[in-house]
Amino acid sequence: MSDSSGNKLSENLKVELLKQYRFQWEPAQDSFVLLYPEGMVKLPGSAGEIMKRVDGSKTVAQIVADLETAFPGADLRQDVIDFLEAAYAKGWIRQQES
């Protein structure tokens, strides 16, 4: 459950995919995709790169740091947070309280 500050992600908590989703590379789509009951969304480009790192072991801040190492020179922080907030609003990802 999210805290009373609304539907905002905490940068210092780990994020993970909800159980009913499956994330993978699809050669036929030439893209990362997210699969869920009877459906699929393509996550091309940066969306796929971000989601690839949502594996339950990293916090939002760690995902940002990881991406900034992989793609040096870019200030990605706000883009990553915007995407993760959208993914959270869609119910794809969650944070564990710990």
Add this chain to the structure above:
Amino acid sequence: MQKAGSDSKKVNGPLWVNAEITYKCPLHCVFCYNPVDYATFGPELTTEEWLKTFREARELGAVQLGISGGEPLMRDDVEIMVAETSKMGYYVNLITSGIGLTEKRISAFKEGGLGQIQLSFQDSTKELNDFLSSTRTFDLKSKVAKLIKEYEYPMVLNVVLHRLNIDHIEEILNMAEAMGAEHVELANSQYYAWAMENRKHLMPSRPQLERAEEITNRFRARVGNKMKVYFVVPDYYANRPKACMNGWATTFLNVAADGLALPCHEARMLPGLEFPNVRDHDVRWIWQESPGFSAYRGDDWMQEPCRSCSEKTKDFGGCRCQAFMLTGDATNADPVCDKSPHHHIITEQVELAQQPQPPAAEVKQIIMFRDDKNSRKLAARDSAEPAPRDSTTPVT
């Protein structure tokens, strides 16, 4: 200009594979969409043949797999199919009545990577549920629903609505809530196969539909985001056809228990088309090259009013099977469309549904239950006169 491997004729898909792995079923639902002559089909594919088919479809980019039937749990190799196809990269959906879903089996499915379970319910009251499925299954299904929750699957309920149960919609929704359902699909039966045989007993009246929608909307407002509720009216009540299968052979591959590959659940009935069997051909040839799958792909096959219609890229002229069943020609516009010269066939049926019908107890005596005996009777009737069936011909 044309070179080998040119993209100009590139055929995409399929994305979704539906495997009707068996037509055996402990239920006898009067609205079943399985072919009416299933009892005369050849032997079911073996485990190895199914896995070969799934592998070949996966290579073409299929990502969603539906394991259905009949009742898929009548086979004892579903565990192997789930585990293997999940490893292949499919999102695996099990579509079941719940009969035969023991804790041992659900635990193996979970282990194997099953993505979701869709549980069908015929009605919320025990009596009507048992009537409509013709066996005593309601208590069992409630137990299965608990098991699904315990194994942390989202609770997805499919309830087929029709004239005889639609007035119970409030009880159905309350039952879904009590079970902790997250998704509820309340879809009126579509008039194919067994439901076509029983159409006049199954089609609800307009006041029935209006009341059911009103109750559904009130329920949605009360439960909010906790539950997603879909309500689907019979397409006979529409004036534009459904975009059937997202277009012929664009997305969906159905494989029947005997290995016949089809672009939808019902296409086996279409005359003049030969559909290939996965025992004889690989899925790539079936999907990309076979005449059956190419027949109504794109819009070259269309006649007027579809050919020049601005909406043809939206609904693809509707459903080929419905066009054939009701007009005798699969290349006609689906008569649900009010631009179709055959639309009166639809409106006449809708008018008929406004007339009083006998009470459920009487209907029970005359309605056609899905079972092997009736299947053989219907197969004999249809091979004697292979004609479109607009009106329900009694079988004696």
